[in-house]
Amino acid sequence: AHSFGLLDFAIPDLECDYFGTSLHKFLSAPIGSGMLWIKKEHIPKIWPLVCNDKPQSPDIRKFETLGTRSFPIEQGIGEAIAFHTAIGSKRKEERIRYLKNYWASRVQNIPGVQLHTSLKPNYSCAICGVSIKGLTPAQLDQQLYNTYKIHTVGIVWENISCVRITPHVYTRIADLDVLVAAIEKIASGVKG
Structure with missing residues (x-):
């Protein structure tokens, strides 16, 4: 939660299989937002928590099936990324x-x-x-x-x-x- 948006790194350089983080800490995105990164070959093995018609799909977007959600939070993430990018990691x-x-x-x-x-x-x-x-x-x-x-x-x-x-x-x-x-x-x- 604290490393993302604070430390200058790229997730693939960590050589991890999975990376999950809160986005409200140092990225300054809205509270309640987060991010999940999964190495491509592991995506089909992980089922989404919310129903999806293709739970074994190799497409990471299967985890975006959320039903009713807060679009202001999603818009806030984009603004936080723009602010972070403007400063530079x-x-x-x-x-x-x-x-x-x-x-x-x-x-x-x-x-x-x-x-x-x-x-x-x-x-x-x-x-x-x-x-x-x-x-x-x-x-x-x-x-x-x-x-x-x-x-x-x-x-x-x-x-x-x-x-x-x-x-x-x-x-x-x-x-x-x-x-x-x-x-x-x-x-x-x-x-x-």
Whole structure:
């Protein structure tokens, strides 16, 4: 879900048999849209979930038998692809990685702040986990939102306990400066 529309790659270069993705994340298409890619020789083996008169057809369009569907969502996908193409995959990936590194590199040495994501380009792009000593992810998430109107996602799952912060191509540097200042204040115990 996060790789498509964010990272500069072509699906065939992955040499995978199947690729499914949400399109609303970094492609910025409407929520509820997605994409299924299947290597040509595997298409006849996969039956569509919705009735189709040729379920073993080698034509990928057999998966488009959806009955009543939202044409605005489909039109939105086209606009999202046009926007993405205008920016270019490589430029978009570089911009979003820059934004993540911009804020993360400024908070990584603040006492009590811990990054849970590498800043090396081979290991991360947009998403970065951060925590502040003495706060649960829910508490940090609430302070960032309630005091600064910064939307994040608190994650507690297996060995992950942090807040996920994910800038997008349209995130302004000024917004990230607010984030950095907020993390500094929260980490130092200053309210507001």
